[in-house]
Amino acid sequence: MSGGHWILVLTLAVAAFSIRLIGLVAGDRIxxxxxxxxxxxxxxxxxxxxxxxxxxxQPFQTWVAAAVALAVAVLTNHVIATMCIGVLAYAGLAWAGG
Structure with missing residues (x-):
């Protein structure tokens, strides 16, 4: 690798470290x-x-399936049930729609 490549790698490493450091400092201040x-x-x-x-x-069937998933989430507060019923609602609507 040339010197330019090493400068790029070093610059990206410093940038990645700086982003994490700034996040930690900002999080502590907040x-x-x-x-x-x-x-x-x-x-x-x-x-x-x-x-x-x-x-x-997204098409209407996606919005309906999302509404069904939201209703399940509110009623059950169970992530797995929400995902399963939301996917089943989407699959059922896609199958019924064609």
């Missing part, structure tokens, strides 16, 4: 501030944003 409640809700917010982004532009 944890000790009045915005600490954000860290408690962050995992749920990330999941909701990922689901919402994946539903954008």
């Amino acid at each position: 944890r000790s501030s009045r915005h600490a409640w954000l860290l408690d809700d962050l995992p749920g917010l990330i999941v909701v944003s990922l689901v919402a982004a994946s539903l954008a532009g």
Whole structure:
């Protein structure tokens, strides 16, 4: 490998380390501030944003299956049941729709 390659590898290593270090410092500062409640809700917010982004532009049957999965999640609070029934709802709607 040439010198340019090593500089690139070193630069990327420093960048990766810096991102992790900044995340730790920012997390500690948020944890000790009045915005600490954000860290408690962050995992749920990330999941909701990922689901919402994946539903954008999907056909109606996907939205119906997602609504069924949401209803199961609210009623049972059981992840496996939610996934299984959501997949079954999607498969049933796809089979019925053609």
